[in-house]
Amino acid sequence: MNSLTFLKRVLPDKGFYVSIIINEGDAPQQAFFPTVEELANYCLMADKNSNNVYYAVSSFNTKGKRKQDNVCLTNTLFLDVDCGDGKPYANQKKGLAALLKFIQDTGLPAPMIVSSGRGLHIYWVLKEALPPVDWLPLANALKEACVTHQFDVDPAITADSARVLRPVETHNRGDRTGHPCTQGHRARRCSKHRLHSRPT
Secondary structure (H helix, E strand, O other): OOHHHHHHHHOOOOOEEEEEEOOOOOOOEEEEEOOHHHHHHHHHHHHHOOOOEEEEOEEEOOOOOOOHHHEEEEEEEEEEEOEOOOOOEOOHHHHHHHHHHHHHHHOOOOOEEEEOOOOEEEEEEEEEEEOHHHHHHHHHHHHHHHHHOOOOOOOOOOOOOOOEEOOOOOEEOOOOOOEEOEEOOOOOOEOHHHHHOOOO
């Protein structure tokens, strides 16, 4: 799956889209776009120029403000699984094993899995994008389920609709290696009703 296909799958079809470049020692550079196509092109260009580039997981009502109170729609539930030295899981294999156990314990549907270069980004893509009032209860339930089942994910991310993650076809440049971000398992879209009944 290329970057454009990935972004079209995980993002809503309405609102403004955001990319941000975050390089060590530099001020973040944030940009808003009216289309997913422009967002994807920008992300790939920024990555080609050796930047650490991210996209916002939601669309926004207006330009210039990537805050939760400006979120228009969100099309996924998501988790960030940190892997590597000093992280909750020593490597992606162990992180994936913990994810599979979490899925079995909760009965959640299979998610889409993306290698973030070193860790894992986990997505449940919704059949219908949700406004914040409908999305947040689902996100909080998922967050609580991770705690209940001792699935050690970054707790600040799961219920933050203005969060940024890495798009596929870019690179994690946390070190000089430049680990590629790639999509692994691709799953079916989920209804909010199915997700609401599962995370316990």
